[in-house]
Amino acid sequence: xxxxxxxxxFRVLKTGQSMTLLCAQDMNHEYMYWYRQDPGxxxxxxxxxxxxxxxxxxxxxxxxxxxRLKKQNFLLGLESAAPSQTSVYFCASxxxxxxxxxxxxxxxxxxxx
Amino acid sequence: TQLLEQxxxxxxxxxxxxxxxxxxxxxxxxxxxxxxxEPGEGPVLLVTVVTGGEVKKLKRxxxxxxxxxxxxxxxxxxxxxxxxxxxLCAGLSGSARQLTFGSGTQLTxxx
Numbered sequence: 001x002x003x004x005x006x007x008x009x010f011r012v013l014k015t016g017q018s019m020t021l022l023c024a025q026d027m028n029h030e031y032m033y034w035y036r037q038d039p040g041x042x043x044x045x046x047x048x049x050x051x052x053x054x055x056x057x058x059x060x061x062x063x064x065x066x067x068r069l070k071k072q073n074f075l076l077g078l079e080s081a082a083p084s085q086t087s088v089y090f091c092a093s094x095x096x097x098x099x100x101x102x103x104x105x106x107x108x109x110x111x112x113x
Numbered sequence: 114t115q116l117l118e119q120x121x122x123x124x125x126x127x128x129x130x131x132x133x134x135x136x137x138x139x140x141x142x143x144x145x146x147x148x149x150x151e152p153g154e155g156p157v158l159l160v161t162v163v164t165g166g167e168v169k170k171l172k173r174x175x176x177x178x179x180x181x182x183x184x185x186x187x188x189x190x191x192x193x194x195x196x197x198x199x200x201l202c203a204g205l206s207g208s209a210r211q212l213t214f215g216s217g218t219q220l221t222x223x224x
Contacts, residue, residue: 043214059213090155090156104156104157106155
């Protein structure tokens with residue numbers, strides 16, 4: 001029962017470096033999401049996708065890009081990391097049904113120094 | 114941006130006490146969900162409430178959706194140390210069913 005798998009789990013970047021976070025789900029879900037979680041701020045939506053080949057901006061998209069070339073994968077890219085992007089990143093997926101549950105990965109803890 | 118405000122932000126109580134966590138918004142949501150998050154893990158769904166005024170019970174947890182579908186509450190009866198965690202409310206809206214999360218309530222139940 002893999003569910004939603006995020007890689008890597010931890011990463012330290014220097015300011016200006018780039019990286020890609022990978023999210024993979026094996027539940028055949030149509031919808032996928034990337035959130036960031038900061039202390040006292042809950043989860044904030046970065047980007048989301050309603051299907052293969054489609055992406056859309058969420059609440060805090062600046063400094064991030066995403067791609068969904070395959071239904072099961074949703075990639076989050078940081079082109080030039082900044083200390084403000086230090087956070088815990090969560091990927092989630094859900095079915096295309098009303099009021100459905102979102103399943104989350106275990107998170108990626110990213111530190112930008 | 115639709116905002117969900119949770120209160121209190123932190124709550125520390127003794128085992129056996131009752132507590133209520135609130136989730137308020139000025140926006141209407143098609144449904145509202147409550148998640149619990151353990152350290153180092155992603156949130157896990159507890160319940161979804163859909164109808165205004167709806168009440169759902171999950172053992173010692175009681176969830177209520179406001180009549181106007183703008184607010185919700187979580188009541189825990191006789192809290193136990195195993196209830197310790199971060200409780201997050203999330204409102205569902207829009208054709209893409211974006212989940213907007215509240216800031217969370219960190220609950221600690223002391224034995």
